Amino acid sequence: MARVPTSKDVARIAGVSQSTVSYVMSGKRPISARTRRLVEDAMQQLTYQPHAGARALASQRTNVVGLVVPFRSEVNAHGLMAFVEEIALAARARDHDVLLVTADEGTAGLQRLAGRSLCDALVMMEISTHDERIPAVRALGVPALLIGLPADTTGLHCVDFDFEAAATLLLEEAADLGHDRVAVLAWPPGFAGGDINYVPRFRGAAEATAARRGVALDWHDVPRGREDVDRALERVLGAGGPPPALVCTSFLSEVVAGLQRRGVRPGTDVDLLALTTDAEAEAEEVPVTGVSTQPRDVSRRVMRTLFTLLDGAAPPGEVELVPAALTRRASSRHPRPAAAAG
Amino acid sequence: MARVPTSKDVARIAGVSQSTVSYVMSGKRPISARTRRLVEDAMQQLTYQPHAGARALASQRTNVVGLVVPFRSEVNAHGLMAFVEEIALAARARDHDVLLVTADEGTAGLQRLAGRSLCDALVMMEISTHDERIPAVRALGVPALLIGLPADTTGLHCVDFDFEAAATLLLEEAADLGHDRVAVLAWPPGFAGGDINYVPRFRGAAEATAARRGVALDWHDVPRGREDVDRALERVLGAGGPPPALVCTSFLSEVVAGLQRRGVRPGTDVDLLALTTDAEAEAEEVPVTGVSTQPRDVSRRVMRTLFTLLDGAAPPGEVELVPAALTRRASSRHPRPAAAAG
């Protein structure tokens, strides 16, 4: 294992000074075409790469983004992976890397990343309303981007999906389809620690929209598990008469399977709408109409703001909400244009 | 944002020299109890943490493990997360952190991590038989741990689950249950890029065991999707007569759903065995008998060997296989002790 080449080696071979090598790399100073070529050739020849530690020490920048991942989350693994991958991609697009921390390290992990100067900024997923890590985050000394909304966002940078808009879209769609009853098959109580505020945000907007459109809203907490789903569906569909529109916020596959067990076909016997990712909606046997929570969009937004901060520019504000959009698929009838316009 | 304290600050407050602070931290030199207390108190008071870059520069050690994650993998997201989490936990247990790289950066990612001295060692998941990254890995300059077996393991460190033992256990179990026919519902052709060698390893051992026990083995490639599963089950179960034992290697949920559609109850109407994780086996409506691929065990083994290497000790050899074990659950009958002993 030969010694790793340094910028001094590059300088020697190119016949320039070490600082010139540095300036060629950073572009912080105009360099003549001839010198640049000399340096670049030398770098190629040595397959030179700058030493990250030395660079961090001198520049006070690590080019690393810390990412706190809630592995134990109840949220589906696919969604998590999508977040993480998209963050990694966005980081690489700006020549940054991603350092992983598990959420169950809690506050200690954040303080280590910041205190040891392991990263320039942090991204934290699955923020709860009264997240115990928030006070630590404020005192951290490195910018932090939160995915989710804590109760008090003062001085923080938060990005989240617009769950209120999502609820409104779903309820409007049900109303446009002529339903006067909507059953929400919702997250189990205590979902994701019970302190995640998108549940009440979604519910509040759903109730407001239902009231405005004059539809009756039935909210059913559906703990996971086959029996729970069957019980909920029995309550919702067992009464006879025309079934209400169904809005499913979680465990979509289980609900679809439950409908199948009852012989109820989405799109034909019942209008099924969901809050889910596009991937999940399209993976079902009958693709499901619904609003996508857009994990990748959220991640991109997070990283855009993160780099805005690192660039020293003004951030877009404390809270950014990623807009919701409804995609119609086969699990529901589609409102006639006239109805949709009304 | 006050300046981050340095070891010089600690030294000044403790009334000792900077090197003493360093030795207190590393333990590489005996320190009197009194001095140690002084230093530790000062560190606490300042909430001092060593600067990672400076430490890496001086010590030639980053205390970071690079992890190459195949986000686009067809392998289920839960398994991936389990690998990653376990690696992160093991790293933390030795005061190391984990730097994430996406597999689709290919060779460039590895060379960056090594060339920039971003990490002390690498872990790569989902190694294929003729993995294009292997040549680069050999020339990397930092130890690399591979999860999976390439064709030529010379000079490498590989850990994988023992898929051959798994196949043997599953076929033995079927034979012990008195079956003379076994149908394997196997990975779709081209699964995970088509160059993953645990498929032929599993198949070879399955065929050998079947031959030895005198049972007929039917191998069915089952691409994902409901129709594919239904077609395979029709081929396997449609002929009438006593059904063969079923061994499922992937897409277990889909297969269980398919059986349900046919009104076939695992454990009663058919013996269903699977190669899967324990979590998945137990998540099914009828818990599934089978061999767990033990992603967490594999990760722990990887990290054990990784730190053995970093400690400069002798590694256990080029290839380590994590042993397979069969767990009986409700999806299959259980062989009588006499039969099991035979």
Place this chain on the structure above:
DNA sequence: CTGTTAGCGCGTTCAC
């Protein structure tokens, strides 16, 4: 446009 120089914060020799 380029070279010289002084640190960045820590680990580690060497002298005491």
Place this chain on the structure above:
DNA sequence: GTGAACGCGCTAACAG
């Protein structure tokens, strides 16, 4: 048992 001094590889003033 402790301290002073140097160097790790790079960046960024400061000269020219």
